[in-house]
Each structure stands twice: as structure tokens, then as C-alpha cells.
Amino acid sequence: MKLFTDCLPYIMAAIYLIGFFVNAFPGEKIRDNYRRWGYPAKFYYVTAAVEMITVILLSIPDLVTAGFILSMVLNVAALLTLYRSRELKDGIAALIFILVSAAWILVFCFSEIR
Known part of the structure; x- marks a missing residue:
């Protein structure tokens, strides 16, 4: 569990840095x-700026x-864009990012309550 909470933010930041570029x-x-x-x-x-803020x-x-x-907000916007343009099959990555972000927040919040 420690690996999840310690490394995941940096892995996600690296992916968003690629998205920024x-x-x-x-x-x-x-x-x-x-x-x-x-x-x-x-x-x-605008997307690049939001991705860089997410990296930071x-x-x-x-x-x-x-x-x-912010990662969840960005990816919900991406999913809505893809839904509107009927390209939802391209939204798998955005959905994965939303789920990973939600999981991290839940794990982090529950570990802080204990």
C-alpha cells in the first residue's frame, strides 16, 4: 500500500508531463x-496549462x-468531449485516470482518518 501512495503521484505526474508537451x-x-x-x-x-498545473x-x-x-476534472472533461463527438471508444484512458485518481483519494482519505 505504501508503494501505491508514494509512487503513484509521481507516475501520474510523469504521464501528465508528456500530455503537457x-x-x-x-x-x-x-x-x-x-x-x-x-x-x-x-x-x-489551455489543456497544456491545466496538465502542467496537475504535474505541479x-x-x-x-x-x-x-x-x-484536478486529474479527475480534466479527464471528466475529456470524456464529455469524446461523448459529445461520439468517440467514446477513445475515452478508455480518461476513464482509467478517473478511476485511479478516485481510488488514490479514497485510500489516502481513509488512511488519514485512522
């Missing part, structure tokens, strides 16, 4: 996706819970 320096495919989803031009920079929160021990909450 993908959205901060988007290729044509990323730009096309955002256009197809109906987002304003350069909205991928997940990397600071006292703010990890906030990082997991």
Missing part, C-alpha cells in the same frame, strides 16, 4: 482533433490530493 507543442493531428471537437483555436494550450500539484506532497482532483 503533446498539447503545448501540438502536431497537426492534435490541432485537427481540437477543431473537430469544436474547441476554439489554440485551446490545446502531484509533485508537491501536501498538494497531491488537489492534483488527483
Whole structure:
């Protein structure tokens, strides 16, 4: 259990850091996706900023819970976008991130109550 609570925030932060770079320096495919989803031009920079904030929160021990909450919000937005555009099969990763974040929060909160 200690490995779960100690390492998971850093693993998630590393994944979000990759997401930050993908959205901060988007290729044509990323730009096309955002256009197809109906987002304003350069909205991928907003996503990149939120991902970087998530990285920072997940990397600071006292703010990890906030990082997991922001992770859930970001991925719920991603799922809603994919649902709206009828691309829900691409939402598996977002769903996994939501479940992992929720599990971490539950484990952390219950361990703090004891």
C-alpha cells in the first residue's frame, strides 16, 4: 500500500508531463482533433496549462490530493468531449485516470482518518 501512495503521484505526474508537451507543442493531428471537437483555436494550450498545473500539484506532497482532483476534472472533461463527438471508444484512458485518481483519494482519505 505504501508503494501505491508514494509512487503513484509521481507516475501520474510523469504521464501528465508528456500530455503537457503533446498539447503545448501540438502536431497537426492534435490541432485537427481540437477543431473537430469544436474547441476554439489554440485551446490545446489551455489543456497544456491545466496538465502542467496537475504535474505541479502531484509533485508537491501536501498538494497531491488537489492534483488527483484536478486529474479527475480534466479527464471528466475529456470524456464529455469524446461523448459529445461520439468517440467514446477513445475515452478508455480518461476513464482509467478517473478511476485511479478516485481510488488514490479514497485510500489516502481513509488512511488519514485512522
